[in-house]
Amino acid sequence: xxxxxxxxxxxxxxxxxxxxxxxxxxxxxxxxxxxxxxxxxxxxxxxxxxxxxxxxxxxxxxxxxxxxxxxxxxxxxxxxxxxxxxxxxxxxxxxxxxxxxxxxxxxxxxxxxxxxxxxxxxxxxxxxxx
Amino acid sequence: xxxxxxxxxxxxxxxxxxxxxxxxxxxxxxxxxxxxxxxxxxxxxxxxxxxxxxxxxxxxxxxxxxxxxxxxxxxxxxxxxxxxxxxxxxxxxxxxxxxxxxxxxxxxxxxxxxxxxxxxxxxxxxxxxxxxxxxxxxxxxxxxxxxxxxxxxxxxxxxxxxxxxxxxxxxxxxxxxxxxxxxxxxxxxxxxxxxxxxxxxxxxxxxxxxxxxxxxxxxxxxxxxxxxxxxxxxxxxxxxxxxxxxxxxxxxxxxxxxxxxxxxxxxxxxxxxxxxxxxxxxxxxxxxxxxxxxxxx
Numbered sequence: 514x515x516x517x518x519x520x521x522x523x524x525x526x527x528x529x530x531x532x533x534x535x536x537x538x539x540x541x542x543x544x545x546x547x548x549x550x551x552x553x554x555x556x557x558x559x560x561x562x563x564x565x566x567x568x569x570x571x572x573x574x575x576x577x578x579x580x581x582x583x584x585x586x587x588x589x590x591x592x593x594x595x596x597x598x599x600x601x602x603x604x605x606x607x608x609x610x611x612x613x614x615x616x617x618x619x620x621x622x623x624x625x626x627x628x629x630x631x632x633x634x635x636x637x638x639x640x641x642x643x
Numbered sequence: 644x645x646x647x648x649x650x651x652x653x654x655x656x657x658x659x660x661x662x663x664x665x666x667x668x669x670x671x672x673x674x675x676x677x678x679x680x681x682x683x684x685x686x687x688x689x690x691x692x693x694x695x696x697x698x699x700x701x702x703x704x705x706x707x708x709x710x711x712x713x714x715x716x717x718x719x720x721x722x723x724x725x726x727x728x729x730x731x732x733x734x735x736x737x738x739x740x741x742x743x744x745x746x747x748x749x750x751x752x753x754x755x756x757x758x759x760x761x762x763x764x765x766x767x768x769x770x771x772x773x774x775x776x777x778x779x780x781x782x783x784x785x786x787x788x789x790x791x792x793x794x795x796x797x798x799x800x801x802x803x804x805x806x807x808x809x810x811x812x813x814x815x816x817x818x819x820x821x822x823x824x825x826x827x828x829x830x831x832x833x834x835x836x837x838x839x840x841x842x843x844x845x846x847x848x849x850x851x852x853x854x855x856x857x858x859x860x861x862x863x864x865x866x867x868x869x870x871x872x873x874x875x876x877x878x879x880x881x882x883x884x885x886x887x888x889x890x891x892x893x894x895x896x897x898x899x900x901x902x903x904x905x906x907x908x909x910x911x912x913x914x915x916x917x918x919x920x921x922x923x924x925x926x927x928x929x930x931x932x933x934x935x936x937x938x939x940x
Contacts, residue, residue: 522687522688524684524685524688524878524881525685526687527687555695555698555699556867579874581692581695581871581874583698592692592695
C-alpha cells in the first residue's frame, strides 16, 4: 500500500514523525480515516485516540485532548495540545503509558461518551501491543 | 601615584564584584538550559501552527471562500485606526542590551504608526519595559509584571484574551508583538510580529490553486476557525514568553561573562599599579636613608 508522511506535534515536541499507511483521527464531527492522496482538509480534533497504521501493519495509538489536523496530498500534520503515545518495548513501559493516558483522560472535562470510548480504545490498543 | 591603601581597597572591591558576576553567570547558565530546552521543543509546534493559520488565511484571501473573507481574524485592514502593541521585556536588568533593544524596536513601531495617525494602545509584559515607558510618560494600557520571568500558560492566556476580545469586537484593528527571542547561545533575535489579523502575505496563490481545494470540514466553519484562532493566539503569546525567557538568560549569561572578564583584567592592571606604587615607596625610603647616612659623614 502507498504510504504518506505523518507528523504529530505537541507543545512539548514532536511525538510522531514518519511514513504511515493510514491514520484514523478523532474529528470534531466524528472519526475519519486518511489514506495517501487524501484531498486537502483542515479540521479540528476532539479528545480521542489517533490510530496510526505503520508500514509493517503495526498499529500505534496516541491519545490526544484537542488538536488540529491538516491533511493534504503528501502529508498529514496533526497539532495537538496534549498527547500520550501508547507504546513501549516491555509490559511495564506500556502499562506506564496507559496510566499516563488515563490520567490525561481524567483531566479532560469533556462529554462522558467520548471519554468512555477513548478509554475502551486505549485498553484494546494496549492489549494488542502485549 | 595613588595611595597604596586606596589601590588595595579598589582591588578588593573589584574582585568581590567579579565574584557576584561569576555567580550570576552560573545561575543564568543553569536557567538557560531549561528555558532553551522548552523553547526549542515548542518552536516546531509554534511554527506549524502559524503555517496552518497562514495557509487558511492565504486560501481565504485567494479564493474568497463563502463569506469567510469577512472574518475579522483573516481580513487585511488597510487603514487601521487603533492597534495594540504588546512588548515583552525582562523583569530584571543586567542582561546587556536585551531590554533596550526591545524598547527601541517598540518605540520605532510606535512612531511609525503615529505618523500614520494610528492610535496605539501599549500593553507591556516585564518590569523593565514598563518602567521605561512610564518614566518617559507614555501611557500603558495594560501591564503585567512577573509573567516574563516565569511564563505560565494560564496567565499568558488571560493577558492576551482581553486584547483578542477587543480585536474581535472591532475596537482594535491589529495586534503586534515585539520581543527579543532566542537564536542561539550567544545571539538574540528581535521579533516584531503581527499576530492578528493573520498574515497571508507569504502565501502563494498561484501555487496553491494547482493543488486541490482546501476543505474545512465542520458544519460551523466560523466556530471552527474561531476556536483555531483562539488557540493560535494563545499559543503564540505563550511561545513568545518562553522564547523571551531563553533569550533573556542567554543575554544575561553573556553580559555577566563579559563583566567577569573585565573585572579580571581590571584586577590584573590594579595589581601592577599596586606593585609599582609599593616599589616606588620602597625606593623613596631607601633614598631617604642613604642620603641621611651620606649627610652624616
